[in-house]
Amino acid sequence: MTLSNAHARMLSALPERLRAAASQRFSEREEALREHLAALYGADPALDAWFSTLMETIGRLHGQRPAALHALDAARSAEPGWFTRQSMLGYSAYVPQFGGTLRGVIGRIEHLRELGVTYLHLLPFLRPRAGENDGGFAVASFDEVDPALGSTDDLLALTAALREAGISLCSDLVLNHVADDHPWALGAAAGDPALRQFFHIFPDQSVPERYEQVLGQVFPQAAPGNFTYVDAVQGWVWTTFYPFQWDLNYANPAVLGEMVLALLRLANRGVEVFRLDSTAFLWKREGSSCMNQPEAHQLLQVIRALVDIAAPGVLLKAEAIVPTRALPAYFGSGAQRECHLAYHSTLMTAGWAALAEQDTALLQAVIDATPALPPEASWLTYVRCHDDIGWNVLRAEAGDDARLASIARFYADGDSFAAGVAFQTSGTRAVHGTNGSAAALAGIETAINAEQRELGVRRLLLLYALALSFGGLPVLYMGDELGMQNDHTYLLDASRAHDTRWVQRAPFDERLFAERADASAVTGELYRRLGELIAARRRLPALAADAPRSVLAAADPALLALARGERFLSLSNFSGLPLVVSLAALQAGAWPGYADQVVLQPWAMLWLER
């Protein structure tokens, strides 16, 4: 059999011992890869030469992978569903807030082990734009660690220490844009014609205005519009997020190639999971929202195939904050695999909506609309993260914006148990997002007595119990385990004051950390009960990501009865009143230790096993 040029060049870059396996992985994927590339980039004769060169570089990177990572690749290939186990638990944190530096994070491994964490998502730690940089999401170099956080050697030390502790490091890979001081942007501004093609640049506003008629806005207040006039390039640059974040032009294959290589270089430094930031936005099509386009999925399928060839132990995670119906596509379809993991953002949002409405209808609608996953894939479940809760993703389930607007107000207007802060409203009647730490939104922060504190703890545990039992990889947001509260000091920093997301990005609270074993403190109480849920989950195979799930029909709208197979049932009372649940009425059968009627206290949850 004659090998294609791309295949042969990849093999030529590999040492003998790696060739056979890599060759097989390439053969299995070559046809699909070529189909996707032809669909994306047309019948350009230069494409074949480009692809061959890319595969040679990818082969070289595969060959350079350290022995420890080849061993990890082999172990993971032998058990491709390893990350769907119920023993997987995630944690997400900013490096400065959590450990000060990458080395400082090593000092936190003990805490992660105590919690049972096996997966650590560190928010962006690569060299960011100088000045304002959206918490590191404006990347100036994919190959350098932010000097304020450490060096490449520190990253290597951290990934080695985490591997040793059985923790996989997840890093953001900001695919959609680069900072305006990334060398590609600087080159484009200096007039380099090839680098201008890395971006979407328009000489005047006529085309941008046509796009704008249909485009949404991510930051309508702080960064209105999707285009920015940049003097240096003498044109309008596509900037979906902040004006200093220039969207990349994936209609140019060079962009795709560069990003894949950046990913693989980081993978060779020990990053095991990539959070593919803003995946929904990668492909622009006039007349559309420019989100979730079929080409964005083809791009992700190309990235997946190339990662499977060159770093087969590595996982991809989609950050697509989109309606429920648009989420499953990020796992791929049939043999065309995309991401291993995807944020279940509507489940998270609907959980908070249920707390506000004391009604689980939206939550149940989201769960009903959540299809079974392909093999070796998992939702990422969570309660809070570094971003706002964007209520708009629930439009399909909620039916009308007035309902979502009232939920948003519940969290931010000061009349409820929640101490939230509004985010980016585009008008008084529009639905805004909500910021705030989990403890603040659940009512622990506003509690003025022991009884209210207990209710706040229950609300927080209600949502974490859902994330832990739904079926997925649950990720704790740093500080939630301690009940960390809002931090308003960002208002004193001019580069942050306009972005209320900073309210939930406080430094790790050493004082609360010291109280985590103190039964008389609210932190101690929360930490113990959360730890019990985590421990229970770990020993229950019914809670693995790929085990079956069903919602039992309940008469009371405040009740969520979530069954996982025949042997596990979670009952959650999303209301401030006690609830009497009849197991017979739920047709749930008998559960050892329980009579037919189970009483759930306000906001309480209960896990039944048999």
Ligand code: GLC
């Ligand atoms: C993702 C990040 C968010 C950031 C945006 C732009 O949504 O989670 O924090 O602002 O991408 O990079």
